[in-house]
Amino acid sequence: QLLESGGGLVQPGGSLRLSCAASGFTxxxxxxxxxxxxPGKGLxxxxxxxxxxxxxxxxxxVKGRFTISRDNSKNTLFLQMNxxxxxxxxxxxxxxxxxxxxxxxxxxxxxxxxx
Amino acid sequence: xIQMTQSPSSLSASVGDxxxxxxxxxxxxxxxxxxFQQKPGKAPKSLIYxxxxxxxxxxxxxxxxxxxxxxxxxxxxxxxxxxxxxxxQQYNTYPWTxxxxxxxxxx
Numbered sequence: 001q002l003l004e005s006g007g008g009l010v011q012p013g014g015s016l017r018l019s020c021a022a023s024g025f026t027x028x029x030x031x032x033x034x035x036x037x038x039p040g041k042g043l044x045x046x047x048x049x050x051x052x053x054x055x056x057x058x059x060x061x062v063k064g065r066f067t068i069s070r071d072n073s074k075n076t077l078f079l080q081m082n083x084x085x086x087x088x089x090x091x092x093x094x095x096x097x098x099x100x101x102x103x104x105x106x107x108x109x110x111x112x113x114x115x
Numbered sequence: 116x117i118q119m120t121q122s123p124s125s126l127s128a129s130v131g132d133x134x135x136x137x138x139x140x141x142x143x144x145x146x147x148x149x150x151f152q153q154k155p156g157k158a159p160k161s162l163i164y165x166x167x168x169x170x171x172x173x174x175x176x177x178x179x180x181x182x183x184x185x186x187x188x189x190x191x192x193x194x195x196x197x198x199x200x201x202x203x204q205q206y207n208t209y210p211w212t213x214x215x216x217x218x219x220x221x222x
Contacts, residue, residue: 033211042202042213042214042215042216043151043153043159043202043204043213043216044213045204045210045211045212045213048209048211057209057210058210059210060116060210093158093159100147100206101149101161101164101165101206102149102151102161102204102206103161103164103170104161105158105159105160105161106158107158108158
């Protein structure tokens with residue numbers, strides 16, 4: 001199971017940190033990702049992190065502004081979002097990957113960037 | 116980045132119909148393709164991986180095919196519970212990219 005938290009309303013230029021608590025599997029064995037969905041729009045992969053945390057990957061749209069990290073001792077995935085823009089408004093899902101395949105999704109947390 | 120293009124964007128079909136959705140990749144992605152189903156207000160659900168392999172628990176009315184740049188998702192006999200938006204996604208090369216989605220409605 002994956003349970004996201006940390007979403008909310010933030011002003012443009014602000015910051016927010018999302019968390020994703022994992023349970024029911026050995027968290028440190030799996031690559032994890034964040035995927036977002038703007039209201040009424042499709043899915044957009046945002047970022048991924050290797051099981052050890054040593055490798056990270058980002059979509060161009062968030063590179064330099066968002067940072068993905070994980071704490072394997074606490075079975076938790078994070079997404080630090082800085083310099084937020086109106087276009088970052090979306091539901092953010094965390095996802096578990098197996099051999100690069102998304103096999104489990106969280107329920108999502110809503111991030112609204114608005115003045 | 117690899118662009119994924121789905122067609123049609125939406126379709127309406129009757130219960131029992133066979134429905135096919137296509138997905139085209141802008142570059143060869145071998146068989147590194149997944150399909151997801153999403154119902155309104157819900158998280159996506161994983162249906163198919165490696166272009167044609169069903170995820171555990173997914174009914175056999177769903178099937179996938181293709182390799183390289185052209186892929187299809189088929190629902191063999193459409194049921195009311197299949198009303199949803201379907202997305203393809205490539206995982207051959209970062210950044211992972213999704214198709215724009217196909218909304219399936221029941222007539």
